[in-house]
Amino acid sequence: MARAGTAAFRHLRRRWPQAQRLCVVCGSGNNGGDGLVLARLAKAAGLAVSVHLVGHGPRAGSEAAAALADWQAADGRVEPLPSRLPAADVYVDAVFGIGLKRAPEGAAAEAVARLADVAPVLALDVPSGVDADTGACPGVAVRAVETVSFIVRKRGLYTGRARDHVGELYLEDLDLPAALLASEKPSAWLRGEAVALPPRRPDSHKGDHGRVLVIGGAPGFAGAARMAGEAALRTGAGLVTVATHPTHAAMLNVGRWELMVRGVESGGALREAVAAADVIAIGPGLSTQAWGRELWQAALAATCPLVVDADALNLLAASPYRRDAWVLTPHPGEAGRLLGLPTQAVQADRFAAAGRLADRYGGATVLKGAGTLVRVGDDVELCGAGNPGMASAGMGDILTGVIAGLIAQGLAVEEAARAGVCLHAAAGDRAARDGERGLLATDLLPWLRRLANGIGA
Known part of the structure; x- marks a missing residue:
């Protein structure tokens, strides 16, 4: 989680080097923890950061709970989701990661809807509302300018409706050893470029x-x-x-x-x-x-x-x-x-x-x-x-x-x-x-x- 938040903050500074005001919307799971790490690093770098937490907050003892404690120890405030997100130079979507299979509901749906109404948005791992396996958007979904995905590529982000929501897509493998994935068969293979055909024989007809x-x-x-x-x-x-x-x-x-x-x-x-x-x-x-x-x-x-x-x-x-x-x-x-x-x-x-x-x-x-x-x-x-x-x-x-x-x-x-x-x-x-x-x-x-x-x- 620390690596994910650090990598995401690096992408934010690369794309928006002049940004001074940051609004981070966090869910209660690990994706929200990634957002809290980014928020803490942004605050330490001198940015004005507002954090809005969706739901009841991270589960006690989880990595996300530790990230929340680190944010609060850095004098960071946690605010409830407002009816309208505050003005910011960049908004960070850290509501949902992988695993979403149905339309967002309740407070999470409200958070996604708020993010869908603002720009520019940096999405962490997956734009909230997008199914990472299929590329479908069963309900409201964030439309990101850039998405920083973690560990492995999610096949759904490359096809269907997801293409309207992902923006520019980057992968951060978080320096995990390749051996961890060596035994896993990919569910799809990504090909991005044409391959030239071999030269013809000089005597061909x-x-x-x-x-x-x-x-x-x-x-x-x-x-x-x-x-x-x-x-x-x-x-x-x-x-x-x-x-x-x-x-x-x-x-x-x-x-x-x-x-x-x-x-x-x-x-x-x-x-x-x-x-x-x-x-x-x-x-x-x-x-x-x-x-x-x-x-x-x-x-x-x-x-x-x-x-x-x-x-x-x-x-x-x-x-x-x-x-x-x-x-x-x-x-x-x-x-x-x-x-x-x-x-x-x-x-x-x-x-x-x-x-x-x-x-x-x-x-x-x-x-x-x-x-x-x-x-x-x-x-x-x-x-x-x-x-x-x-x-x-x-x-x-x-x-x-x-x-x-x-x-x-x-x-x-x-x-x-x-x-x-x-x-x-x-x-x-x-x-x-x-x-x-x-x-x-x-x-x-x-x-x-x-x-x-x-x-x-």
Whole structure:
């Protein structure tokens, strides 16, 4: 607790070096004790500090009780929670740590609500009101500018609603020996950056880098299939064919002549292309009408891996099917349809939803959203990259093409899903350097090429 409070105070002074007035709101548990240590150090450094204690105070004999005694021995006062927090340069949230599974209640709910109305807030370990395991906010929650988390990373802070509340996130391991955690299996793995693909052999030819078949593009939706195909090319696939509706086949590759385009009237017209493909990406702009359903059935008959997105996922939800050699890439709404759940239930526990999808449908599941999850069997990988600018049309089509392009080049389905998600997210972060608002899906394309080659990191 002493190390946690000391580390948190160090972060406070780094971020707000001019702060003179500090307001610390403490719960009755260990998180509150961390806040009391910080308050004592801040007072010793000459800051004006007000401490507000929630509830009945720490349990007698606990570390938090010792921290309270140290604060009072330093002539620190403890005040009840006011109807409105006093003016301060920085507010410290030390109400809840880990373990919150339901909406805050009573005095704790009032404290969280008071902190939710002020800024800036430094949260200790977890912003109060956020579930550290799921990232959900079952009730009111603090929106921190910065969160200093302790000992280990909490998976929920990297996904879902938590991303709106954590602010900048820092980890302090408190110098605990690594051996203490050596026998513990992480509940999720965090990946934050793209990994470059290995150099190509000097004597390689296009056939060595795989054949991708993109199926999609019903009338009015040609762009989705085009973006998926171009993303596969920019990721390094050797040959990309787009099978699309005949009404716009002639114009789909205008400006991207490297795409091979075939107009197909029915699933029967796909046999040759399906047989030649190393991987099929199906769904972008597919529609769930008769034409789309026929093409979906033709893709299901293929022996090569599939990457399944958009309307292909909706068709799968209507007629569930299990397969090992595929990647499903639902957003929360599509995941809800696949599981027969409302979107809110998916977002309430994204980790559980991804697990149910993997159990039901097999293969690799990519649950898109803030903090995208990749579930393969019992293993979960969480992508820490990405930004709100990527909440725009076509981003999922680009991701579908990226994953398909990686499979075409020889990556296993599972690794292509993991690597593709972070390659896509990292490209989005690079493209957002010009601003998140107005970011287009196609803005990622040049960055996909650079990052796949280890350039421009």
